[in-house]
Amino acid sequence: MQLTNNRYHLSNGIDPLELVEKYGTPLYVYDTAIIERQYRLMEGSFAVPKLKINYACKANTNINILKVLKNLGAGLDAVSVQEVELGILAGFAPQDIMFTPNCVALDEINAALKLGVRINIDSISILEQFGMEHPHVPVGIRINPHIMAGGNDKISTGHVDSKFGISIHQLPHVFKVIETTGIHIDGLHMHTGSDILDANVFLLAVDILMNVAKNFKYLEYVDFGSGFKVPYREGDIETDLEEVGARISERFNEFCKDYGRELTLIFEPGKFLVSQAGYFFVRANVVKPTPSTVFIGVDSGLNHLIRPMFYNSYHRIENMSGPNGKPRIYTVVGYICETDTFGTNRKIANVEEGDILCLFNAGAYGFAMASNYNSRFRPAEVMVHEGRDYLIRKRETMKDILKNQVEVRFEETVTVES
Ligand SMILES: *Cc1c(COP(=O)(O)O)cnc(C)c1O
Numbered sequence: 001m002q003l004t005n006n007r008y009h010l011s012n013g014i015d016p017l018e019l020v021e022k023y024g025t026p027l028y029v030y031d032t033a034i035i036e037r038q039y040r041l042m043e044g045s046f047a048v049p050k051l052k053i054n055y056a057c058k059a060n061t062n063i064n065i066l067k068v069l070k071n072l073g074a075g076l077d078a079v080s081v082q083e084v085e086l087g088i089l090a091g092f093a094p095q096d097i098m099f100t101p102n103c104v105a106l107d108e109i110n111a112a113l114k115l116g117v118r119i120n121i122d123s124i125s126i127l128e129q130f131g132m133e134h135p136h137v138p139v140g141i142r143i144n145p146h147i148m149a150g151g152n153d154k155i156s157t158g159h160v161d162s163k164f165g166i167s168i169h170q171l172p173h174v175f176k177v178i179e180t181t182g183i184h185i186d187g188l189h190m191h192t193g194s195d196i197l198d199a200n201v202f203l204l205a206v207d208i209l210m211n212v213a214k215n216f217k218y219l220e221y222v223d224f225g226s227g228f229k230v231p232y233r234e235g236d237i238e239t240d241l242e243e244v245g246a247r248i249s250e251r252f253n254e255f256c257k258d259y260g261r262e263l264t265l266i267f268e269p270g271k272f273l274v275s276q277a278g279y280f281f282v283r284a285n286v287v288k289p290t291p292s293t294v295f296i297g298v299d300s301g302l303n304h305l306i307r308p309m310f311y312n313s314y315h316r317i318e319n320m321s322g323p324n325g326k327p328r329i330y331t332v333v334g335y336i337c338e339t340d341t342f343g344t345n346r347k348i349a350n351v352e353e354g355d356i357l358c359l360f361n362a363g364a365y366g367f368a369m370a371s372n373y374n375s376r377f378r379p380a381e382v383m384v385h386e387g388r389d390y391l392i393r394k395r396e397t398m399k400d401i402l403k404n405q406v407e408v409r410f411e412e413t414v415t416v417e418s
Contacts, residue, residue, distance in 0.1 A: 001031075001279065001358070006324045008358070012387035016281060016320055019382055019389055020356050025283045026300040026379040028367050030060070032068050032386075034277035035363075039072045042228075042269065045245030048252055050264040054098055056226055057083055059270030059364035060278070064383050064392045066090035069273065077268035080104075081111045088115060098223070098268070100142065100189065102164055106130065113137065120189050120223075124166055124173055131181030140187030140223065141166055141174065145208040147192050147201060165190065168212060175215075188213050191225025191268065199244045202227060206248055210255045219259070223266035224248070230275045232314045232361050239272075271364040278363020280305055280379075281320065284355045285335065293331050296351050298342070301334025303373040305359060305366050308342050316360040317343045325350035332357065336374050367393075375401055 001008050001016070009015055011033035019029055042053055054075040057066060061083065066076070067090050075096035076087040081104075087097045094116030101108065102122050106129045109119060113134070120140040121127045127141065144165030166174060178185065192205050206224060213222055229239045252265050282298040289295075307313040317332055319325065327347045334340035342359060351357070370378045377396035382389055 001360075003323055006322075008318070008320055008323060010279075010384050012384070014384050014387070014389060016279065016358065017356060019384075020281050020320075022389075023380050023382055023391060024395065025281055025356065026298075026304055027281045028362060028379055028381045029279045029281065029384060029389075030062075030065060030274070030277050030363055030381070030392075031279075031384045032277065033384075035065070035068055035273055036072060038273045038276065039069070039074065041241060042267065042272065043073075045241040046265060046267075047246070047249040048265045049262050052221070052264050052266045054096075054223075054266055054268040055273055056268045056270030057087065058368060060274045060366070060368055061086055062367070062381055062383075062392050063090050064390070065274065066092070068383075068385070074273075075266075077270075078112075078117070081108050081115075084112050084115055084117050087117075098140070098266075100191070100268070106133075118187075120187070122165060124170060124177060127166070127174065127183065128177050128181065131177055131183035135182040136184070138184040138186035138218070138220075140189050140221070141185055142189045142191070143168055143209060143212055145190055145192065145205045145212075147205040147208070168208065171212065171215065184218055185216050186218055187221040187223060187266075188216065188219065189223035189225065189266075192227055199240060199247075202239075202244060203247055203251070206251055210251060213255065213259070219261070219263055221264040221266050222252070222255075223268065226267060226269045226272065228267075228269050228272035230272055230361065233316055273364075275361045275364035278361070278366055280315075280359040280362035280366055282357050282359065284351050284353055284357060287330075287351055287353055293345075294328065296330045296332045296348075296357070297335060298332060298357060299335060300379070301336030301374070301376075302338065302340035303334075303336055303376050304370050304379055305342070305362060306369050306371075307365055309340055310369075315342065315362065317346055317348055318358050318360070319349040319351050319355055320358050321355035322352070323349050336376075372396075372401060377401070 010031045052075050054077040055069040056077040058079050070092055076092045077098050078084045079101055097117040099112040099117050100120040122142045142165040144167050190209050231238045256262050282300040284296050285299050286297040302309045328350050329345055330348050331344050332342040380395040381393035383392045
């Protein structure tokens with residue numbers, strides 16, 4: 001979002017305040033020009049003959065966002081059979097969808113298999129069961145290289161205590177399962193965790209996976225997962241894609257030469273593709289000075305954007321209504337009856353009650369993690385695409401809150417007397 005002449009605007013000059021006027025607050029807005037920018041940036045950073053970018057859709061599953069990514073040429077990474085179904089509804093070809101679940105039962109994997117998608121297996125137990133049932137279906141396996149990476153404990157998935165993947169130390173067991181079931185492993189996968197800050201850590205994991213790959217005869221692809229970092233605050237380090245891309249490509253091309261076959265290099269970014277494309281607009285309900293702090297209470301909370309409370313993540317906050325006002329120090333909080341702080345001691349242009357604030361980097365794990373806690377409605381979603389705005393999810397109503405509740409008719413209960 002650009003600031004010119006005391007006004008913010010989205011791509012094609014669209015004024016976010018007009019969107020707020022039209023659709024109300026709280027409001028998620030996604031600017032597809034930024035999704036395209038990120039996709040092209042990623043696509044251009046790897047010099048390998050066969051590259052596939054699978055959008056990890058758990059970051060944002062609005063079907064229109066899926067369609068935008070499909071039209072850009074992306075495949076899909078799905079972590080539940082419901083995400084697989086959404087992907088198919090959005091128009092992805094089943095062979096362009098990778099199902100990468102963790103700790104699901106064989107039934108769910110079988111359901112995904114019926115839909116024709118690629119399967120990535122996360123445990124030896126499931127590999128064994130799947131291999132006995134479908135020895136002729138090629139599958140990928142998720143390897144845990146035991147690299148400590150990731151912005152925080154909850155999203156760090158590659159370390160030794162992690163529940164994800166098959167440990168590299170269990171490879172002898174994997175080969176036993178291959179031998180006894182005859183199962184065909186056509187891909188290796190790793191996803192060490194989100195927010196990889198250090199390119200060297202990532203490259204170390206790449207090296208480990210390449211060394212493992214030598215031991216598999218029938219590989220068609222290697223999938224390095226995600227972890228590409230986007231800046232959340234000014235001065236944040238961003239994954240240097242150009243550098244990482246060049247180094248991974250070199251290592252990968254070298255490997256393929258030794259291996260004797262041109263494999264597909266797959267990545268599955270979520271956040272990198274959609275985080276910066278999303279903005280979350282809220283209204284300042286109250287400005288509340290206390291002895292130590294000036295709070296701004298907004299018409300949203302952890303029910304709509306849980307990342308600051310769940311991950312301690314930083315989201316830049318700006319005053320859209322008066323961006324050039326005198327900056328003051330505020331703590332921005334939600335209206336939920338829990339401590340739901342969006343930002344502590346932030347310098348924000350002077351805020352009046354009724355002003356519209358924007359939380360940046362709201363395109364990934366924003367709406368996707370929203371709930372109805374405190375019986376609040378989930379926000380509406382708007383997509384800005386090629387100069388036009390589209391409502392892509394209606395704001396909820398009381399009907400949604402009650403939708404699946406089954407009311408017992410207490411007045412009809414008969415009391416049996418003895
Ligand atoms: C969540 C997830 C991703 C995407 O992670 P980001 O940090 O959003 O890029 C990729 N692959 C798998 C298997 C995941 O579970």
